[in-house]
Amino acid sequence: MAYETVIGLEIHLELATRSKLFCGCSAAFGAEPNTNCCPVCLGLPGTLPVFNRRAIEYAVQAALALNSAVQEESRFDRKNYFYPDLPKAYQISQYDRPLARGGHLDVAFPEGARRIRLERVHLEEEAGKLLHAGDSILGAAYSLVDYNRAGIPLLEIVTAPELHSGRDARIFLEALRELLLYTGVSDVKMEEGSLRCDANISLRPAGTAGLGTKTEVKNMNSFRAVEQALNFEAARQAAILARGQKVVQETCHWDEERKATVPFRRKEGSSDYRYFPEPDLLPLVLDRAFIEAQREKLPEPPERRRRRLQEQYGLEPREVAVLTATKALADFFEAAARDYRDYRGLANWVQGDLLYQLRETGTLVEDLDPRLLVELLELLDAGEINRPVAKELLAEVLKTGTGPRALVQSGGRGRIAGRASLEPLVEQAIAANPEAVESFRKGKEKALAFMVGQVMALTRGRADPQELNRLFREKLN
Ligand SMILES: [Zn+2]
Known part of the structure; x- marks a missing residue:
């Protein structure tokens, strides 16, 4: 039976x-x-x-x-x-x-x-x-x-x-x-x-x-x-x-x-x-x-909050599921979203790099001021720093509690751009990598990416990769 x-x-x-x-x-x-x-x-x-x-x-x-x-x-x-x-x-x-x-x-x-x-x-x-x-x-x-x-x-x-x-x-x-x-x-x-x-x-x-x-x-x-x-x-x-x-x-x-x-x-x-x-x-x-x-003190229940976050910020169900995993994380996202209007970009940072760095540094999200993440994203959007530097800064913000702008101003973080700064670096990379230059001239695009990578590593992620690409092509063609 x-x-x-x-x-x-x-x-x-x-x-x-x-x-x-x-x-x-x-x-x-x-x-x-x-x-x-x-x-x-x-x-x-x-x-x-x-x-x-x-x-x-x-x-x-x-x-x-x-x-x-x-x-x-x-x-x-x-x-x-x-x-x-x-x-x-x-x-x-x-x-x-x-x-x-x-x-x-x-x-x-x-x-x-x-x-x-x-x-x-x-x-x-x-x-x-x-x-x-x-x-x-x-x-x-x-x-x-x-x-x-x-x-x-x-x-x-x-x-x-x-x-x-x-x-x-x-x-x-x-x-x-x-x-x-x-x-x-x-x-x-x-x-x-x-x-x-x-x-x-x-x-x-x-x-x-x-x-x-x-x-x-x-x-x-x-x-x-x-x-x-x-x-x-x-x-x-x-x-x-x-x-x-x-x-x-x-x-x-x-x-x-x-x-x-x-x-x-x-x-x-x-x-x-x-x-x-x-x-x-x-x-x-x-x-x-x-x-x-007592009813007044109750927060919005998780299921309703998920639906609202999807509608209000135009996010996917799978993104919202991560953002609402705890009330503290959802509160953090919404507090940051009040000052930062690229919601999708913000969601990406929160569910990716932020969660990763919180785990790495053993920090609770409720101990991070949402305005500091917004400040970091604004520096990135304004082109004052590059993405790899932004990631590094986020880790440092969590460890030290210092704001990202203050960290940039304390030196060695700003983006390196402009022909005058980048040209010597490009020439140096060309001189140091004859084999890569040879393969690029034979049509291997990967060799170009390799040389750009060399300069990025040398500048600890601060050089502007688009501009590097342009300069390399100009020099090698
Ligand atoms: Zn007792």
Whole structure:
């Protein structure tokens, strides 16, 4: 029998607040273990949680960006379970009254755009982090616990079961990551754990609408792992069904080494968690004005910005895709385009030499003043410098922060043009390259390019190549 895979994702996103959700401890990544803790996030008796306003603003912004309906009143509950990474033995989460309901994300799959619906978006606190000896939870002799992470604000986003392959899930997550990066509410780094994803996956006979028994897949630590794990798990379930057996509802771990999903515990039902309202927090009441104020703070979403950039600047989709890869780069381009009207030329520089030099020098685009690139392009357009010099100058601007005009004025960069300056150089090249002169006279155009290249190298790219060409022809014919 042919089966269809049905996947729903549960995404956890750490919000980029400076402090934790209910206390003033730092939420920074990478501190010494157990140094960012206090009685509140360690759950010591007699402490009370206090909301972090910024966390609520970020959560509302993310929910609005995901087209989810932010509720004017939501509530926090205790999710009770024991696990060593949870100091209170309960997690403050949201259960039947989440922050936001519904929502969707329009995702561009290679075969066409499809709307993936969301079920809910809610706010909760992060648990601590367990470090397993030997890195694997299965068969570790002991584990260490770091409570620095306990209490960091965490947004949970639950999709409808509308994804149908590991590839679908990966593409969805990439689109989600891009959108959330644009909003700036999280740094969305899968490798640092600020974006994590679990999946519910089941099979059903192709063409039917019901849902089969699902398993939950955890421990997928990269986009690639999500794709591989879900494809593996779909095949594992298909093999069970083909043998006439039943899939057991359980939680599986993705084993990155073995490239396999490994069942490791029976899945709990929500009743096992004994949810009850958190007695130490009032319901979260948000008025319309607060919610609308958060909407105002949202930037233009990446998909809309791509369309606008194409129309407004007359650029190709593939150019725009590069320019909008991050919000910072798109902001840079548009800021430069206010002062420089050759948009296509500007786009070429930004996506070519600028991106290359940013990588080479380890500079962030947000640290470069767009006016400096414009100044460089104006020098180039005015013929004051040549292209190779412009490239060199760009690298120097990034390294030193000095403007290109100042660098040119400091000497040795200006373009060398005019017969008086170039003629001696041409004569020198002719004298030094008799073989090239001979081949050119026999009709080999390449020999001319070689001699021009010699002079360009000698002047470190400052000579005017057109004028050199003319002079060489004049002398040799
Ligand atoms: Zn704390």
